[in-house]
Amino acid sequence: MSATGGTGVMTQQDTVTEVGLPAGPDDSEALAALHRVFGYEAFRGEQGAVIEHVVAGGDAVVLMPTGGGKSLCYQIPSLVRAGTGVVVSPLIALMQDQVNALRALGVRAGFMNSTQDFDERRVVEAEFLAGELDLLYLAPERLRLDTTLDLLSRGKIAVFAIDEAHCVSQWGHDFRPDYLALSLLGERWPDVPRIALTATATRATHREITERLNMPQARHFVASFDRPNIQYRIVPKSDPKKQLLSFLREEHADDAGIVYCLSRNSVEKTAEFLSRNGIEAVPYHAGLDAGTRAAHQSRFLREDGLVVVATIAFGMGIDKPDVRFVAHLDLPKSVEGYYQETGRAGRDGLPSTAWMAYGLNDVIQQRKLIQSGEGDEAFRRRAAQHLDAMLGLCETAQCRRGQLLAYFGQEPDPAGCGNCDSCLTPPETWDGTVAAQKVLSTVVRLQRERGQKFGAGQIIEILLGKRTGKVIQFDHDQLSVFGIGDELTEGEWRGVVRQLLAQGLIAVEGEYGTLVLTEASGAVLRREREVPLRKEPKKPAASRQASASGRGERKAKTAAAELPEELLPAFEALRAWRADQAREQGVPAYVIFHDATLREIVTVWPTSVAQLGGVSGVGEKKLVTYGEGVLEVLASVGEPGADEPTVTSTSSPSGV
Ligand code: ADP
Ligand code: ZN
16 A cells, blocks of 8 residues: 555654763663663664654564664564564574574573474473563564464564565565565554564565555654765776785785675685685585585684675675675676675674676676576566666766665765775776777677677677687688777777676677677767766775775784774784683674774773773673673783883874
8 A cells, every 4th residue: 555655764863862871860761771781872873763663562664774783673672662572584594693692691582493402492482481581583484383373372572573574575586485474463463563674775675565564554764774884896807816815815814704706616616716825715505505504604603704705695684793895706686685795794883895896797697697587578677677777886987885875765975975996096987989889880790791790709809900710710800890999908898898788888699698789879880979988997996994004914904903003912812802702602702792892992991890881882791791801801911001101113103
């Protein structure tokens, strides 16, 4: 129905006034839980408004980017309202970790899924019935079972949270049929508020969630989709594995990150290549058995600087906060996919990089895939539109972030973001009209004079005047266009063809990806239309962090990068202590404390447990469990400059 027409974007006045105020007696219960349990100062963006609405019993549909802070939107209502918050999530492999992380915060959490045995499940059921659970995580298929529904009817439910709600959408690649059954929750429990959350932001998905989950009364909250700490960069692809290696060596040595490839084969090869070159990397794709996949995922979550090379099968729901980079070696199929994948970087708000290598073959391959793929005409048209939007992002000479935000219907900063390759090293454009005409006339001549069609490779050899075997075999050196393009290099010609494809001025056809004219080609050939092209950068844009601080090997961890040199020993000591704790307890290090929290600890240098409690990310339970331990580590390192000025060998310790 028309209920989805208006997306009620909330004002932030309430939360703004709360920023920076310590917990006081007249704080709301929700804010008190934020301080006490999570140790955070204030709600972020829409969180405050969402939580207030749900705590009061309202339904909500929440769109927030990955890393935006969706979990608190249902966790806090579950803590504040009477009863248990029931969280529906498709991510069975992550439930144990999620529950462990909550327990470390002192939250009474449990889960029920197929990985448990009978006894384990009985314990959770009993806890739920006794009202001893704040949160209960469930797989959607479990919720369909009568036994589960009966169980839930016998306990008290505070709120239903439907996480990854876009799984209800039949158009998306994450579709789960079991999600369709979730519409019955509202009928069966009309008095329990429901909150559906997703990071997928298109209007169509939004509408489908509201309709299929049967939530016409829900209030809609749309957060800003900007992720300012992520630096977006797209470089022309030449030798992708080598390019990746130098990107990692120069900017992300020892950092955790994800590398996405399209095929299982290239996943395997890339992981091997990185390992051979001294970067610890493991593969992840649907062709590996479940045990190997689980082991690799678990290592990624638990170890500090592991790289996972994966197909898109990896990553949904991975809430590791310190993923420092996401790299794409192949072109994603849509901007939505790209944004979800890159959004997995930098959930902790620290500087992170979204890096992609992209080239002519990506365009040809994707176009071919769409043409030869399954699905009806409408499906293909939709896929082509998605690809065009993605290509537009790759080829733009404007701010990348601006394009991304505009794509999601949000207002970008007209002055640019200052943290993407276009803003950092503005690309030059050049008048490519003549070059475009040369490519198009070659295609025309081959077809008219010879009745032949060829792919980009042969067209470029003809333009360059190369007498290769294939050129001689077909007498292509006799064409009048042979050798008319020696003003550009082969790489530059590939760039020209790629951009023509992206602009729809030329198209690929058939299983060999031969080049053919489009309706728009005529205007270029007749000189009725100019073709501005983006110049291929000679040197890839360097990251701001890397270029600003010419520190060579010292730089390693971005997490530490912006700390003053004299605080690094304490930061590293805390990390080592954290690693010990994590190993003892068998949990990922970030479950103990996030990097961002460790950074704040060394910056504040608390000397008492009470002072430590004021650090963001240190809640009540963590303070009790780890407070003394942290203070001991700090004392053993000794505060820099506390007794005598430390003389370091480096100059200007305060930096620039
Ligand atoms: P999402 O599920 O939307 O991807 P998360 O819920 O995992 O995001 O939150 C992302 C990160 O931000 C987490 O590390 C979380 O602890 C942190 N975070 C969320 N809300 C706040 C807040 N109000 N203050 C500080 N940190 C927050
Ligand atoms: Zn920008």
